[in-house]
Amino acid sequence: MIKKEKLQIIGTKQIAKDTIEMKLENIHISETAVPGQFLHILIEGHTLGRPISIADIDKENHLVTILFKVIGSGTKRLAAYSVGQQINALGPSGNGFPLRQEAKETVLLIGGGIGVPPMYYLGKQLAAQNVNAIAILGFQTAENVFYEDKFKEIAETYIVTDDGSYGNKGLVTDLLDKVGDFDCYYTCGPLPMIQAVTSKLSGKRGYISLEERMGCGVGACLACMIPANNESGYKKICSDGPVFLAEEVTI
Amino acid sequence: MIKKEKLQIIGTKQIAKDTIEMKLENIHISETAVPGQFLHILIEGHTLGRPISIADIDKENHLVTILFKVIGSGTKRLAAYSVGQQINALGPSGNGFPLRQEAKETVLLIGGGIGVPPMYYLGKQLAAQNVNAIAILGFQTAENVFYEDKFKEIAETYIVTDDGSYGNKGLVTDLLDKVGDFDCYYTCGPLPMIQAVTSKLSGKRGYISLEERMGCGVGACLACMIPANNESGYKKICSDGPVFLAEEVTI
Amino acid sequence: MNELAVSLPGLKLKNPIMPASGCFGFGHEYSNYYDLSELGAVIMKAATGNARLGNPTPRVAETASGMLNAIGLQNPGVDKIIEYEVPFLANFDTSIIANIAGSTIEEYEMVAAAFNYTEDVHALELNISCPNVKEGGIQFGTDPVMAAKVTERVKRVSKLPVYVKLSPNVADIVEMAKAVEAAGADGLSMINTLTGMQIHLPSKRPLIANKTGGLSGPAIKPIAIRMIYEVKQNVDLPIIGMGGICSAEDVLEFLLAGASAVAVGTANFGNPLVCKEIIDELPDVLSRYGFASVQEAMGKAVFV
Amino acid sequence: MNELAVSLPGLKLKNPIMPASGCFGFGHEYSNYYDLSELGAVIMKAATGNARLGNPTPRVAETASGMLNAIGLQNPGVDKIIEYEVPFLANFDTSIIANIAGSTIEEYEMVAAAFNYTEDVHALELNISCPNVKEGGIQFGTDPVMAAKVTERVKRVSKLPVYVKLSPNVADIVEMAKAVEAAGADGLSMINTLTGMQIHLPSKRPLIANKTGGLSGPAIKPIAIRMIYEVKQNVDLPIIGMGGICSAEDVLEFLLAGASAVAVGTANFGNPLVCKEIIDELPDVLSRYGFASVQEAMGKAVFV
Numbered sequence A, B: 001m002i003k004k005e006k007l008q009i010i011g012t013k014q015i016a017k018d019t020i021e022m023k024l025e026n027i028h029i030s031e032t033a034v035p036g037q038f039l040h041i042l043i044e045g046h047t048l049g050r051p052i053s054i055a056d057i058d059k060e061n062h063l064v065t066i067l068f069k070v071i072g073s074g075t076k077r078l079a080a081y082s083v084g085q086q087i088n089a090l091g092p093s094g095n096g097f098p099l100r101q102e103a104k105e106t107v108l109l110i111g112g113g114i115g116v117p118p119m120y121y122l123g124k125q126l127a128a129q130n131v132n133a134i135a136i137l138g139f140q141t142a143e144n145v146f147y148e149d150k151f152k153e154i155a156e157t158y159i160v161t162d163d164g165s166y167g168n169k170g171l172v173t174d175l176l177d178k179v180g181d182f183d184c185y186y187t188c189g190p191l192p193m194i195q196a197v198t199s200k201l202s203g204k205r206g207y208i209s210l211e212e213r214m215g216c217g218v219g220a221c222l223a224c225m226i227p228a229n230n231e232s233g234y235k236k237i238c239s240d241g242p243v244f245l246a247e248e249v250t251i
Numbered sequence C, D: 001m002n003e004l005a006v007s008l009p010g011l012k013l014k015n016p017i018m019p020a021s022g023c024f025g026f027g028h029e030y031s032n033y034y035d036l037s038e039l040g041a042v043i044m045k046a047a048t049g050n051a052r053l054g055n056p057t058p059r060v061a062e063t064a065s066g067m068l069n070a071i072g073l074q075n076p077g078v079d080k081i082i083e084y085e086v087p088f089l090a091n092f093d094t095s096i097i098a099n100i101a102g103s104t105i106e107e108y109e110m111v112a113a114a115f116n117y118t119e120d121v122h123a124l125e126l127n128i129s130c131p132n133v134k135e136g137g138i139q140f141g142t143d144p145v146m147a148a149k150v151t152e153r154v155k156r157v158s159k160l161p162v163y164v165k166l167s168p169n170v171a172d173i174v175e176m177a178k179a180v181e182a183a184g185a186d187g188l189s190m191i192n193t194l195t196g197m198q199i200h201l202p203s204k205r206p207l208i209a210n211k212t213g214g215l216s217g218p219a220i221k222p223i224a225i226r227m228i229y230e231v232k233q234n235v236d237l238p239i240i241g242m243g244g245i246c247s248a249e250d251v252l253e254f255l256l257a258g259a260s261a262v263a264v265g266t267a268n269f270g271n272p273l274v275c276k277e278i279i280d281e282l283p284d285v286l287s288r289y290g291f292a293s294v295q296e297a298m299g300k301a302v303f304v
């Protein structure tokens, strides 16, 4: 259940250009979070929370890992926190990826940029279920690449960069028909990427994780709507999502 | 000359109830500040600067001491800074106390509450000039008292508390005719105290240090006016003051 | 009597704290954080005649000490609200205020009348910051004549006390308050948001898809306090005050200025427990500043 | 041509940055921090017919991301300003804009006319946020008829271009802009402060001795951007934009919304070097968002 929690910063390091990996200690989040859920981080001096995906969990040590890119005032402030300090967050927030895959099935994980982090925790969980995973990870350029080695431990991993400065040159979609067969896909990244992926893979069972600017982060303010094929005509990304079945929403 | 400076925090400790002593390292301020001048401290997340008197200077080590009471959001934030961090401030600001006393003259220093700090640096400088100083320091109650020992090194010191929980019971004005003869007085503290002091000592040469809410802290915005007996009819506390001859302003 | 209790037309509140309309949905989400029975009242998200889907996204943007929103009155329509949402809130020991909106006077009347048929709603908050479709989009909330007209017509059909929610986007807030007072309003609720815009530099477009949005949060508190002060000097109606409240000290500032109760909006987003925390801290803050009760603090600012 | 240069009626500016009226005095103090020749222009503190002593203190209060001020037009009177202050500023290679104010139309005329006799003032900024004593205190700045009247009368006596400084305390800013455009204004300057109040809890009194004060700073930026956007879509006059500017990014946001130049007010208090720092950073910020010059960025927000 989502709660307001204090998380203790245990480690923080830059792992790629403008990209920070932060390890946080918290019992409630580490015990209950599933892949695809996020923390709604409440940063001092900021009116609204910052949604950041959970990139990994170490249940034993009560650790939660987040990876974030410094893009504006909130993430800049967050990057300036140091070990020993505490941050406030709501979490675990939203609904994660369904994990009910059969062992021996093959799944495709497609992550773009700062959409890569939730794919890691997901891949780790699926690997633990003996699901066979292939990962296609797209980044702008070589200096943005992170977590390649970690992905290689859990999945057959392909790196793509826009400019070809690392791995394959091009877009994640260029590899979709080159990685072999899979039963289901999971994707998170910029909207144009998700649109391209879902249209190329239409017909396949797929789960997408969406972003939108959020107010409350809990489902009360109706800021984060996405048109949907249900009775009310919409779903809330913060509380019905951020993960949706590819067909249930209109992107 | 007043400049925008960065000051490095070298030490910070609580010396009385809600009262912090902070030692700051800065060459320009330590080399040029005179007693009665202040720092206009620019605190992150706050629109306006916080004026805080210079309580002591150690020229040799480039140290500036300030003492402040935590009363609102700015001083609370300031108290939370720790050793090694830097603060921004304009300074040295305003005009200080005239130090042209003859050696062997006797001066009376009258400080109330958080008006005590500038009296210390002043007293130290006067002592260095072999001026004979008497200090009357008023506080609300015992737990607010600070710097008694330091004052005793430079002046014949009397402590007064409102409730008599330490030193003499009563107001600083109760002692004015009990401390013997003096040639001139200096005072800083709450306005009602300064009003009482100047009216009891009218006729004597006296210098008063005044407070007012400030905008710019440099003389440009006209926030901090005090009616005065000059052509324009006013003086600016931030740049003409904060120290005035008792007769030149109307309090 | 409880030191926090306040009585307003139609409302006997155990304390003066309520979440503001649109910032608390219909309470489901925040009921996970604390027992809604702690609240003085709950003001529901705006109800319109039919379901509305609201504006395209992005609908919110952060600003210095505030935020912009252009949700666009998304709601399931008054009938569904009465069928599904009011019963949920009625489970709690708190008062329920329905915020009503419309594009025509007839829609306002229809929505107001619908709430006559539930026992569980205790007052209406009349949201007049909506453009009147028939009169070519002039806001009800910035024209005293139109504000009076919609107030009078809603009063005529409703059996509930009506609190008119004033828009701050006017030159003369007292004129607006007097107009709705004369039209029969039982109370005022103020302030709604100020219209603002933020331009997103990378895309060179307004960040809010609707272009403009309503500014709320601590940034607007001084405007809210000024308007409540001005209205209180000139109009006799009780005021539900809001605009940037984050703490029990803020609540006291609103009470001193002339509010009889307050609503907390944007602050819920930064801290879902804020209403409860304010309720817990209010007794201490009142006594720190010399008041024995909320009642005693009301309108006690000294303006001379 | 210099990438930062802009041309406005009567003003050839080397860059679009100027300190806002009332936040920079007459430049003496800030000339200790940097060479005022770096500035596009300086807008002087308001000038009135005779010297004014202004309001009692406290005159300023801090608010969330902003401040309130009620200085009260303290100034030495137009003659002394022309005699002592203009010559000081004329030492610098920058344009000088005189902000003029009054309680009657006649006082505005008198002040405006006085500036005809100095070669060193390049434009007038007409501060219409003053209550008209003759008309019983109604603000020139919230009534389009009065705003037009004072604009027209000032235009008639002045040989300088007149930028009318609009008050944001109105329901319809476009109506105000159109009124002063029709009356002959050469440009607009917007926005002035929003009226606000803060109550000091320990004393239970308004913190500002004048009770209400003008709200400025980042808190009001979204309102300024929205108003400039609205006016730019409807009125052809060049706009000097202001309201909460703290950074070169903020300047670009104002340019995109429709301003041709900007003024920086409150931010000087938190950082006396802010105008100079913004000027230094502006070229980089322009090119980061794809603009080769200030000229090119003007009005380039996409609103469709």
Ligand SMILES: Cc1cc2nc3c(=O)[nH]c(=O)nc-3n(C[C@H](O)[C@H](O)[C@H](O)COP(=O)(O)OP(=O)(O)OC[C@H]3O[C@@H](n4cnc5c(N)ncnc54)[C@H](O)[C@@H]3O)c2cc1C
Pocket: A038, A048, A049, A050, A051, A052, A053, A054, A067, A068, A069, A070, A071, A072, A073, A074, A075, A076, A114, A117, A118, A210, A211, A212, A213, A214, A242, C061, C062
């Ligand atoms: C469900 C979800 C999961 C996310 N996970 C991650 C992650 O793991 N790592 C990561 O780096 N980023 C992630 N993001 C994006 C991240 O939320 C934004 O980059 C961040 O909020 C930017 O904050 P800022 O203050 O630096 O930027 P600013 O632009 O200053 O923020 C201003 C406002 O806009 C919002 N905002 C800005 N960009 C976005 C965005 N892309 N999505 C949603 N709101 C935005 C902010 O939350 C804030 O309210 C996620 C977004 C969502 C919705």
Ligand SMILES: Cc1cc2nc3c(=O)[nH]c(=O)nc-3n(C[C@H](O)[C@H](O)[C@H](O)COP(=O)(O)OP(=O)(O)OC[C@H]3O[C@@H](n4cnc5c(N)ncnc54)[C@H](O)[C@@H]3O)c2cc1C
Pocket: B038, B048, B049, B050, B051, B052, B053, B054, B067, B068, B069, B070, B071, B072, B073, B074, B075, B076, B114, B117, B118, B210, B211, B212, B213, B214, B242, D061, D062
């Ligand atoms: C020349 C001068 C010297 C001072 N020296 C000292 C000192 O050595 N030690 C000390 O503890 N205090 C001193 N003060 C008072 C000190 O400036 C205030 O206590 C402080 O600004 C409070 O800030 P805050 O954010 O905690 O309070 P808030 O009440 O949150 O501040 C809000 C605003 O009010 C202003 N303000 C509040 N109280 C005062 C005040 N008494 N005088 C002026 N502005 C005020 C703040 O600067 C700020 O702009 C001095 C004041 C002046 C004018």
Ligand SMILES: Cc1cc2nc3c(=O)[nH]c(=O)nc-3n(C[C@H](O)[C@H](O)[C@H](O)COP(=O)(O)O)c2cc1C
Pocket: A215, A221, C020, C021, C022, C023, C045, C046, C069, C071, C073, C099, C127, C165, C191, C192, C193, C215, C216, C217, C218, C220, C242, C243, C244, C245, C263, C264, C265, C266, C267
């Ligand atoms: C996201 C959001 C949605 C809102 N929706 C409504 C609404 O439906 N009806 C209404 O009258 N006011 C609405 N408001 C205005 C608030 O009720 C309140 O008047 C305003 O936000 C000022 O209070 P605050 O600063 O505490 O948020 C909304 C405000 C926000 C931030």
Ligand SMILES: Cc1cc2nc3c(=O)[nH]c(=O)nc-3n(C[C@H](O)[C@H](O)[C@H](O)COP(=O)(O)O)c2cc1C
Pocket: B215, B221, D020, D021, D022, D023, D045, D046, D069, D071, D073, D099, D127, D165, D191, D192, D193, D215, D216, D217, D218, D220, D242, D243, D244, D245, D263, D264, D265, D266, D267
């Ligand atoms: C202390 C202070 C004094 C001001 N004095 C004047 C003035 O004399 N004339 C005027 O037209 N505007 C005056 N203003 C308004 C500013 O020029 C400006 O329009 C407003 O503050 C918004 O800009 P900002 O948010 O950058 O401060 C004053 C503002 C402040 C803060």
Ligand code: FES
Pocket: A213, A214, A215, A216, A217, A218, A219, A220, A221, A222, A223, A224, A225, A236, A237, A238, A239
């Ligand atoms: S952010 Fe409030 S409903 Fe999703």
Ligand code: FES
Pocket: B213, B214, B215, B216, B217, B218, B219, B220, B221, B222, B223, B224, B225, B236, B237, B238, B239
């Ligand atoms: S604080 Fe601005 S003139 Fe003194």
